[in-house]
Amino acid sequence: MSMTPVADQLARVLAATPVLDPHEVPLADAFGRRVADPVHALVPIPLWRNSAMDGYAVRHDDVAHAGTDPVTLRVVEDLPAGSPLDPALAPGECARIMTGAVLPSDADTIVQLEHTDRLDPLADVTATVTILRSPERGAHVREIGDDMGVGALVVDGGTLATGAVLSALSSAGHGTVAVRRAPRVSVIATGSELVAPGGELRRGQIPDSNSLLIAGLVRRAGGEVLAVEQVADEPADLEAALARAAGSDVVILTGGVSAGAYDPVKQVFADSDDVAFASVAMQPGKPQAFGTLPGGALLFGLPGNPVSAWVSFHVFVRPALMQLQGAVAEEVRVPVARARAATDWGTPPGRTQYLPARLALVDGTLTATPVAARGSKSHLVGSLAAANGYAIMPAEVDRVHVGDVVDAVVIGTDQSLTAAKVEA
Ligand SMILES: Nc1nc2c(c(=O)[nH]1)N[C@H]1C(S)=C(S)[C@@H](COP(=O)(O)OP(=O)(O)OC[C@H]3O[C@@H](n4cnc5c(N)ncnc54)[C@H](O)[C@@H]3O)O[C@H]1N2
Numbered sequence: 184m185s186m187t188p189v190a191d192q193l194a195r196v197l198a199a200t201p202v203l204d205p206h207e208v209p210l211a212d213a214f215g216r217r218v219a220d221p222v223h224a225l226v227p228i229p230l231w232r233n234s235a236m237d238g239y240a241v242r243h244d245d246v247a248h249a250g251t252d253p254v255t256l257r258v259v260e261d262l263p264a265g266s267p268l269d270p271a272l273a274p275g276e277c278a279r280i281m282t283g284a285v286l287p288s289d290a291d292t293i294v295q296l297e298h299t300d301r302l303d304p305l306a307d308v309t310a311t312v313t314i315l316r317s318p319e320r321g322a323h324v325r326e327i328g329d330d331m332g333v334g335a336l337v338v339d340g341g342t343l344a345t346g347a348v349l350s351a352l353s354s355a356g357h358g359t360v361a362v363r364r365a366p367r368v369s370v371i372a373t374g375s376e377l378v379a380p381g382g383e384l385r386r387g388q389i390p391d392s393n394s395l396l397i398a399g400l401v402r403r404a405g406g407e408v409l410a411v412e413q414v415a416d417e418p419a420d421l422e423a424a425l426a427r428a429a430g431s432d433v434v435i436l437t438g439g440v441s442a443g444a445y446d447p448v449k450q451v452f453a454d455s456d457d458v459a460f461a462s463v464a465m466q467p468g469k470p471q472a473f474g475t476l477p478g479g480a481l482l483f484g485l486p487g488n489p490v491s492a493w494v495s496f497h498v499f500v501r502p503a504l505m506q507l508q509g510a511v512a513e514e515v516r517v518p519v520a521r522a523r524a525a526t527d528w529g530t531p532p533g534r535t536q537y538l539p540a541r542l543a544l545v546d547g548t549l550t551a552t553p554v555a556a557r558g559s560k561s562h563l564v565g566s567l568a569a570a571n572g573y574a575i576m577p578a579e580v581d582r583v584h585v586g587d588v589v590d591a592v593v594i595g596t597d598q599s600l601t602a603a604k605v606e607a
């Protein structure tokens with residue numbers, strides 16, 4: 184049987200993956216969601232012509248020579264931030280003003296209080312102030328729309344609503360925003376050998392690690408984990424678990440997709456027109472099932488080997504979760520970086536290798552070290568904890584040598600890697 188190229192399998196997944204409908208939520212409830220559509224400013228930023236300093240709002244003509252010839256002005260008003268007042272200023276008059284307060288229409292310049300004889304910021308306003316330095320005309324004045332005018336694009340559709348994004352939207356006059364909800368995901372680990380973590384293990388049994396693995400990866404990708412279940416290698420048990428997963432946008436199975444006599448995923452979906460099994464030209468992660476369930480949920484059947492499940496999640500499931508959320512294209516298909524191999528390693532013949540790796544900056548260059556000392560094997564789950572990315576080796580390469588430049592994908596936002604040199 185010929186193997187399916189990774190790109191073809193991913194294209195199949197993304198072609199079947201919709202974008203979830205948007206809904207309007209208060210900004211405070213939008214954190215972590217994707218903004219559905221481009222959002223434009225309803226008001227300018229800044230909204231008012233306001234002061235950048237605590238000090239005095241003056242007419243520049245009055246203070247143009249204050250540096251050599253200090254000038255005393257009458258203080259006719261006191262303007263804290265939020266004050267609605269617009270006092271008229273005649274020549275020789277000024278207003279005390281705090282940072283953020285709107286400038287009087289007659290003022291064009293701010294003198295910070297350090298450049299006056301009224302140095303005590305907590306003192307009551309006085310009848311006069313002496314200006315000791317001559318500021319430039321317009322000093323410390325924040326003009327309306329300095330940052331953005333009405334109608335300017337604040338954020339594009341697909342943007343992740345971070346604190347900075349929500350603060351920009353609020354400043355641009357919005358109280359709500361249309362976002363796409365978190366995809367609802369059910370995780371079902373198949374395998375009669377599985378025991379809940381920490382449970383007693385008789386001969387042949389192993390702790391279920393995939394449930395935690397996949398649930399954690401789903402959450403990190405912005406998904407909401409509805410349920411996590413372990414089921415034995417019994418088709419009827421899997422059918423029942425699938426029925427309980429109704430209402431999910433995505434159902435992720437692990438195990439039971441290869442050639443084994445007891446592989447329940449194979450058995451349940453053998454005659455399905457909506458779920459297809461593929462042998463993908465990758466290592467690990469060769470056996471894959473993908474399709475849709477009767478309710479419309481996407482179904483991923485990932486191989487049970489933990490490293491295979493981890494790789495399969497990053498290569499196929501994460502892009503789908505990103506697309507459901509309406510993420511921008513670069514987040515659906517993550518950018519590939521270039522890294523230098525920090526050591527030699529072997530790669531399998533005929534399949535693209537996805538090697539869990541520790542990516543690090545060494546003298547400004549991104550380097551990749553396999554996390555498993557024994558090389559790439561799909562059961563090496565312990566060392567997976569150290570991976571912050573993976574290296575991708577084309578099928579035709581059979582050995583990587585220290586110093587070779589390889590493709591690498593950084594997982595998440597590892598701040599320690601952001602200064603990487605671009606490799607040739
Ligand atoms: N005759 C063949 N055998 C296998 C083939 C093949 O082509 N022909 N492919 C191999 C490859 S490649 C992979 S990958 C695995 C995939 O197997 P399954 O998806 O059917 O997974 P299982 O057989 O159920 O389990 C594989 C392995 O992973 C362990 N496992 C399963 N679930 C969990 C879990 N929740 N937590 C921790 N560990 C888990 C399981 O005990 C097995 O060791 O098939 C190869 N075989």
Ligand code: MOO
Nearest residue numbers: 467468469491561
């Ligand atoms: O394709 Mo499997 O995932 O190599 O072990």
